[in-house]
Amino acid sequence: MSDLAVSAAEGIGADTPRPQTLLLTFFGGHVLDREIHVATASVLDVLDRVGVSEHATRSTLSRMARRGLLHRVRRGRHVYVGLTERSRAILHDGERRIWRAGAVNRQWDGTWTLLGFSMPESWQRQRHALRSRLLWAGFGSLQGGLWIAPGEVDPVPLLDGLGADGHVKVFQARALPPTEVAGIVREAWDIDRLAGHYRAFLARWRDPAAQAPDVLARDLLLESDWLQTIRTDPRLPREHLPADWPAEPAQELFYALSTELRPAARTIAAELLDSITDEQADD
Known part of the structure; x- marks a missing residue:
């Protein structure tokens, strides 16, 4: 990856x-x-x-x-x-x-994958590698440390070899009112x-x-x-x-x-x- x-x-x-x-x-x-x-x-x-x-x-x-x-x-x-x-x-x-x-993408079912991470400052290599993998996997940065991608994204390949599992949290969710999905798209990408x-x-x-x-x-x-x-x-x-x-x-x-x-x-x-x-x- x-x-x-x-x-x-x-x-x-x-x-x-x-x-x-x-x-x-x-x-x-x-x-x-x-x-x-x-x-x-x-x-x-x-x-x-x-x-x-x-x-x-x-x-x-x-x-x-x-x-x-x-x-x-x-x-x-x-x-x-x-x-x-x-x-x-x-x-x-x-x-x-x-x-x-x-x-x-015409098959989206409304699901989003959310990934948040916080790593020590000394982990520059791991942060760079994770950001590169997130971009390749279709994630956009929604706000500080929180990334979002349409659909269900398997987090295992994103974290493989980084040793950062304890510094990352991953969720799957759907947007609820008053959240405007078009606004999320404009903010993150x-x-x-x-x-x-x-x-x-x-x-x-x-x-x-x-x-x-x-x-x-x-x-x-x-x-x-x-x-x-x-x-x-x-x-x-x-x-x-x-x-x-x-x-x-x-x-x-x-x-x-x-x-x-x-x-x-x-x-x-x-x-x-x-x-x-x-x-x-x-x-």
């Missing part, structure tokens, strides 16, 4: 996806669930197509390996990289957000900023050919950009958002472009990638 939250925080506000975001997108689209390791040279080729330098790609691959997100193995003169249990969990969560949860992310996505992708020179690069940039866009979205109840909420047209555009680009992108990737099976990597 923490790696995903950190990766999300790094991407917020960036017009161009960071190398790690692009690499995670690449591995999610072309390595996840295929039980393969791919040659570093192949990865360098793919990211070069979207303008990432060899140095930046190599540095990011090394950093991801040190953090337990990639498994590296040498075979002869070639180095191959594959997914770990941690990175598979990250990618499956991203896959769920993109393809199953969606950007529009920057609605204009969230809408701005979707409008910027729409503006960038009205002409997908302008984004990159080939289909594989466009597909990689498209999905990375969309993931960065929805990372900041807590999926607030649709009935409490403005009538012209831009998440819906942005999602329709993403799905349409992905349907158009993905088959050809996968064909190019299959021809490009030098790979070995996970079994061969473990020999």
Whole structure:
């Protein structure tokens, strides 16, 4: 959970996806669930197509390996990289957000999850990690130390490894009069900023050919950009958002472009990638 939250925080506000975001997108689209390791040279080729330098790609691959997100193995003169249990969990969560949860929450049943915490001043790392995880999980800050998210949110992954259970209180509740739910939404989240992310996505992708020179690069940039866009979205109840909420047209555009680009992108990737099976990597 923490790696995903950190990766999300790094991407917020960036017009161009960071190398790690692009690499995670690449591995999610072309390595996840295929039980393969791919040659570093192949990865360098793919990211070069979207303008990432060899140095930046190599540095990011090394950093991801040190953090337990990639498994590296040498075979002869070639180095191959594959997914770990941690990175598979990250990618499956991203896959769920993109393809199953969606950007529009029309199934909210009125339930809120409330989480309050108070940690010693010396616990700076734990506070930062928890705030990152709360943002990724869709929480907004309602008032000092009290965070709120729509729906039922499992607190266990939020607290995993922090040793902070005794400093956190979690409740599930429903708003009662005179509480105005629309007011809670405006207080806890920057609605204009969230809408701005979707409008910027729409503006960038009205002409997908302008984004990159080939289909594989466009597909990689498209999905990375969309993931960065929805990372900041807590999926607030649709009935409490403005009538012209831009998440819906942005999602329709993403799905349409992905349907158009993905088959050809996968064909190019299959021809490009030098790979070995996970079994061969473990020999």
